[in-house]
Amino acid sequence: MNLGIILTNLNRPDEAEECYLKAINYRNKYPDCYYNLGNCYYNLGNLYLDLKRNDEALRAWEKAVQYKPTHIAAWSNTLVLLDSLQFYQKVLDLGNVALMHNPKSPALHFSIANTLGKLHQFDKAEKHFLEALNFKPDNAVYYSNLGVLYHRWGKLDMAREMYKKALQLDPTIKTTKQNLKKLLNAQRNNTHKSK
Template sequence: MQEQDLQEAARLFNEAIEENPEDPVGFINFGNLLLHMNDYQRAEKFYHKAIELDSDAATAYFGLGNAAFDQEDYPAAQQHFQKAINTGLEEGDVYMMLAMSLQHQDHQKLSLPYFQRAIELNPKDETALFQYGLALAQTNQIQLAQQTFFKVLEVDERHSDALYNIGVSYLYEEDVDRAYEYFNKALQYQPDHLLAANGKKSIDDMLNQDNQEQ
């Protein structure tokens, strides 16, 4: 949003609060605007005011979760996102953010059911799909991870990180040719993808060494 648009939005939200000071929605909207501007402390005050007016204001807890997540306070984010779900927020985004809060605390296995629910609610969410794939890979569920990365490609065939991770999954299966193919594809769409370049170079080095030994 342009600064002029932000100022206009702030004016409108402020008017809404003045006209309906007992309505938590106005405070949540203003909090969301402040969150968008990275003004976390003021955003949190507006969310807390909304919760004072309505302790079941689920989107206020979601806002608090986003503010905590952006500031890398993942335990607090987890708590707020869980509270948003407990008070009735049933959207893919809140489940995905709860899963990612757990993921950032290295609770990979705990994150899996929340990623699954996020994808049930929004099957084409490439971020949720990709992060779910990573969590599966980190819990050694390589085949399921590979299937999930392929689902990412159904949404965005140029997703270089998904292509790279499919390459890694083929290495786990000792299918070097397919791994090389997917590292190449990742580099085709993102030439500066260092991990894919390293993966490709490792295979080249291994093949060269094998040729020299023959």
């Protein structure tokens, strides 16, 4: 498995895949190696993702969480990829399964929140964003995305507050700066129109 990781980093994907598959084959013979099997499948999934072999990546991560249901990174990668492919219901279904095994994972709550926001299920999305922040209160991206949710929801004062909090934590997030600027400009324009 370690050789597969090195070969992946050296941009030798065919050899890396061969190493991961060998590691999986050897590990299968030992019943106490489920933890490492989960990692092998996780790394193989990442390799497939880099190669744009999305279906194989999803299958590998599915195997990873079969062997290690607490493998948050495999769950998270699965949810992010499914979301990017617009399989929103799959994200929500698998996200709930993932949370049964990892209820305190901010990354999982964050992924579910983003998907719910895209589906305009603002109340549910807010709940998951707040859970993510409860477990990781110093994450600027979580605040920024909660700001986007409030912005879409029409809760502009709360959106502004979240954007500012995100920028306090990480002043380099360009999209947050742009969103805050758009929000402030829109509020100024509305103030001028009402006068």
